[in-house]
Amino acid sequence: MATKPTVAIHKFSSCDGCQLALLNMGEALVDLTGRVDIKHFAEAGVLDESAHVDIAFVEGSIVTKLDTQRIQQIRKNARYLITMGACATSGGIQALKNLAKHPASWPADIYPQPEFIDSLDRSEPIKAHVKVDFELWGCPINSRQISAAIGAMLEGVMPRDDREKLCIECKRQGHVCTLITQGEPCMGPVTRTGCGALCPEFGRACYGCYGESELPKNAVLARRFLGLGLLTDQVERRFQLIHPEPERTLGLGHGGQDD
């Protein structure tokens, strides 16, 4: 029998939620291991951090000096590197610290002895440090995404990269638009598909946990939010939550004009 492709799951700064897309798969996890050889997956008890693998999945963002070295090694040891989740693809919720004026002082605000803490001033996505072959967006990602990615790689092709706007899936699902019927500031028009339009299904506005879609007209949406009666700082907070990125706010940056 031909040897099975090898896989590793690595973790950086994160909540572990994305790895649950695998651990909550149930029996499919056993099916999966019939097709790939998992070399490293600490949560599942498989340990070999430095194994050379075909595909390395990486959860979490880079926040310590040690992380910056680890990720280099992981990249060297992997044929393909795929990030899972917001933390790894965009810095994630902990990148809120990138927006702070003095993040360097945070350890001191919290720890009596900040000198014990190895913490960079920023939370950085994996791609800021090494080449990433494919990104799975979402906070958290779901089992569908990861099995589609592995399935495609096993067929010898890259996974489909779907950057479609959430609204399209929202309408496929037959949900009633929260923005139109409730005046809620829904992020759907600039948010990447993938979750299945969960929040609108629950009658609430999307808060953007899957990250930015293709051609996001952030400024147009921000203007619309103002029109719904939101204040500037409320609009700003909507845009700066799970994938904080200062340039996105209020048309100060891109997305305002059609280009």
Added chain:
Amino acid sequence: MSRDYQTQTPIAARVVEFIQESDAIFTLRLQLEDAAERARYQFMPGQFNMLYLFGVGEVPISIVSDPLDDDIIDHTVRVVGRVTRGLAQLKKGDRLGLRGPFGHGWPLALARDKDLLIVTGGLGCAPVVSAINYALKRPEHYRKLSIVQGVKHANDLIWQHRYDDWREREGVEVLLAADEAGPAWPFHVGRITELLDHVTTAYDNCVVMICGPEGLMQRAAELLLEKGVPPYSIYLSMERNMQCAVGHCGHCQLGADFICKDGPVFVYPDIRERLLQEGV
């Protein structure tokens, strides 16, 4: 009312031969697995199939073999993205799905007893290969066959031996050009349209088949019009994103046409306006 027997669901085909034409180009020789399907399958040059790679997806690919060949259907594919990269890994004996044929092919009947001029640009344009093969097999039907091919870099030319082979044939002329070439390049250096001054086709009694990037097709067609080729003798093969191939999915619309069923081959005046039109 349904037109073809096999339009919505693929049938299984087997790779009987895999030919690596160049680094990024390969030919898949396919045979339908089911004997009855084989017997029923008919196509014309310029038509295309939707090839399905298991678990990955479908892509439109022109048929390059001859309708009278045995029951082997050839497809020459260039590796550009997901599906084509996957197809490139197939080996002899592997299976894939196929549905088709779709679209309207080249007007080879119309070209009968006339000169046939074939103009292609880019990296070996598969759709016209079928027309070339067709004409070469039936030399008595065509007065003359001229093949004009342009590439960006000299190294992009694949199938050098095929061109050599074609050039040897009676009644066939082959003109090649490269935008950029080294000193060893024996052919024209410059634009493909410049070659059109050197073809010996009877402009007023020919049929032209053009395939390539839209800019090239437009320049060539306009030049040929100037040279006196009747507008309704110029045919082009068009490309757009394609999902269903039966005119339902809406992706391949070009103005009011659906390329999959109204094309991919169009007569020039019908789409003259659309070429290079931004956003169409």
Added chain:
Amino acid sequence: MERQAPRFLARQNFPLLLEQLVEHGYRLHGPQVRDGAIVYDTFHSVDQLPRGVQDQQQVGSYRLITSSNKRLFHWANGPQALKPLLQPAREVLWQAKRDANGALAFMVPESSIAKVAVIGVKACDMAALALQDQHFLQGEYEDPGYRARREGLFLVAVDCSYAADTCFCASTGDGPSAQTGFDLVLTELETGYLIAAGSDKGLSILPHLPLLDAQPQDLDIAQQQHADVVAMQSRALQPIPIGGLDRQRGHPQWQDIADRCLGCGNCTMVCPTCFCHHQKDELAIKGDESQHVREWDSCFGESHGELTGFQVRKTIKHRYQQWMIHKLDSWQEQYGRSGCTGCGRCMSWCPADIDFVKEANVLGGGSE
């Protein structure tokens, strides 16, 4: 078959119509209030229909209000009606199986004809259905799944007695009263319904109902109601000649729209005539089978115009052009009429509040 002369069904006897349809083997499908909108779904009892409910629609806004009115259909429309029923948003077209030797087999899910009676189809949606039929059934190729679903339908249309601010079906010639294509058509009055057949299927139901002759004054009221709804429509889409928008691609208004548009695709998703869909594969984790799925797509998405290494429609401006020019212009060449039936959904459900009619009128060279 033409719309027949109506008879009268008293309000308290309306449930008998539903009963008859169930008796004839139909599952009931119709309007209900859900999450602040009128949505079509399976229902069982007349109590589930939107009694005394009215929709207040504006560009970018939709709200329901309730009143003591007893009418069941005194509203204009909701985000969807027939389209999801005939052209499901997601559908497995076929399934591919691969055995251990690599042999492939393709299976099509059984498409049995389900008998569904849709209650309360508005004129704009009847007109849209005719267009979808043309597209999926009457072209060179026929869509077998659509065919199966279509065959099973029993359509009970209802004339509009109210138009929302966004309605403009009178100007497209599609409403407010249903013209053809239905099996039965209702005109709702205070005391009951004028009911008429539009097909043999419809005719066969009528003898089972306690119908009365329609009174001349009822017919007058119905006519007045029609005239009132026409008058209620404040918008009108000016006719666009073939090529009338296509030739306007250079007009500065497109850029102006693009600067306000989110490119979110909601307009195309709620449009009852939009038919674009894409196909994709969903591979089982064991690698032995794959579902080939078809889903609604939108010309506002990047994958719609994607060729390898080349995007046909890079900007929102071009995507908006594709949508509007196709809908109002190329459509005429393709199907003999415009693709717009005046339902107004593309305006109500637009999160960027773009007024399609106003923009089309500006671009078409007419007045706003």
Added chain:
Amino acid sequence: MGGKMTERRVTIDVPSLARVEGEGALHLKIEQGTLQHLQFKIYEPPRFFEKFLEGRHYSEVPDIVARICGICPVAYQVSAVNALESLFEVELTPWIKQMRRLLYCGEWIQSHSLHIHLLALPDYFHETTVLGLAAKQPDAVKRGFFIQEAGNRLIKFLGGRSVHPIGLQVGGFHKAPSLAEAAELHRYIESALPEAIAMAEWVARLDMPDEQQSFTSVALTSPHYPLETGRLKSDRGLDIGVDDYETYFTESQCPHSTALWSLLKGENYLVGPLARLNLNVNGLPPFLDRLLAKLGNPFPSQNMFHSMLARAVEICFALHEASELLRNYKVPDTPSVPVRVKAGECCGWSEAPRGLLWHRYQVDAEGIIRAAKIVPPTSQNQARIEQDLAQSLQAFGLEHSDEALRLHSEKVIRNYDPCISCATHFLRFSAERSP
């Protein structure tokens, strides 16, 4: 014992850190056969959630705090809304209260079965992973997945997805699921309960070390087994309400850990399933009393290895509770009640799968969070873990090989299920020995 400790009273102006219980390491020094030095080290980098919360609107808090932990997001969400709703004096409807409990049941079931089957059990079958275990005990693993899925489905029912669910809000829920969804879920839960009972009986039969230790159990208590609310008690007389937490509990930092240590009047203590069951064993439904009697009820127990059985019992409890809550499910008129913002300070807690989770917020008149403090279960257990390790390893015998010592230490640590990433098999173990 560990390194130098810096004692500190944490006040709200110097908020302490919200951290994920994360990656761990263990360092032992054995000299002349005695344990000289033992360090259980958590080096998960800090994520500063308490800082992120500053300046955020109260309505955003559930979505933010969920991201502290992917395994117990519901616990974070519920503790947070408990705090904020108490400040805003929100009167929850009975439906909302029931559904909060139902949601919480889902998290216990999901988290506990994940722990039992994927993390703890392989140890007992000399396997390193659930995948190896699946080869030896396929039915048990299948059953485990089936039970875990019950938890996932419960969370999805009210929250759309099992990690970082989106259904909860201050004042209730965003949506009430339909009767049909409830009925379908109820059927699944009913079918999972007998499986869970069988699983508990099976766990009870596993061979566990018999090792008694002295420790204080701390848990919420309530007449109906505590999940989302209750009074905090210990088996040594503590009995307090949520606002008094900081009077009794202090946090401190030691250099080898990014998790803060929490102490009860300077002493370590235990939170989590064993502590909960020790204090609430009388609050179980009758079928569990009968089951425990049949299994020779060990609770209250001072044997940390009974934690796995405690989890199994809690799964049975949660499935039963969920089934009861779903049985008479009705769609309410409204899934939430209006919230009127008030400035002030508030505290909230609940029993996360791993134990008490306490939050405190300072909110201004606009509903903006001005300060936050979160004490997760792992900081509370951390001191206890080190003490347990020291005791357990002595009892186990320091003469054992490095490998055996490592395995035993891991087993001990896993009893606390401190967090998925350190509960698993990747302790970096280093033992220095001198003759």
